[in-house]
Amino acid sequence: MDEFISEDQKALLFLNGLGNKSFDPFWILMSDKFVWIPLYIIFLYLLYKNYRLRNFIFILIFIGIGISISDQLAGIFKNGILRLRPCHTPSLEAKMRLVTCGGMYGFYSSHASNMFFIATFLSSLLGKKYKFFTVSIFLWASIIAYSRIYLGVHFPFDVAFGAAVGFLLGGLFSVLAKKTTNYQNLKEVE
Secondary structure: OOHHHHHHHHHHHHHOOOOOOHHHHHHHHHOOHHHHHHHHHHHHHHHHHHHHHHHHHHHHHHHHHHHHHHHHHHHHHHHHHHOOOOOHHHHHHOOOOOOOOOOOOEOOOOHHHHHHHHHHHHHHHHOOOOHHHHHHHHHHHHHHHEEEEHHOOOOOOHHHHHHHHHHHHHHHHHHHHHHHHOOEEEEEOO
């Protein structure tokens, strides 16, 4: 286990070390939840455009429940495992670029989990209709996940594990949403 932790720390130092002060504001912005509100509005519009109102409401409920579970589960892990964030790890403080820092504990990344939940859920519901949607939304989720490593608030494994949890939850909730909304019963697009 010590070897795995050591490799995770080395990967963090490498990826975090690629940064440059001139790019720091960009990555801080990428990690900000509020900057993405226009994109969330576009997602909502696409869902509304493609699903009847009743189904759209159910989809919103599934999104709300899924994000809540994703986020709260990450909090349970953080407070249960108690793995220090890189920016709070004494042996790394002098070796890494400290851009910003979060709470004390970081396993696993709720940003990565939440974004990969959204990416998986929405690509499952909209990906067939919009050809580049799946690639684009997973690229978006990956950029946000990487921002957490760049900023020094999560180890790469924290991010990878969070992305995997989000992916699994997104898949589960998309199956439930499809069953509940009668997936074949999309709006007829004229």
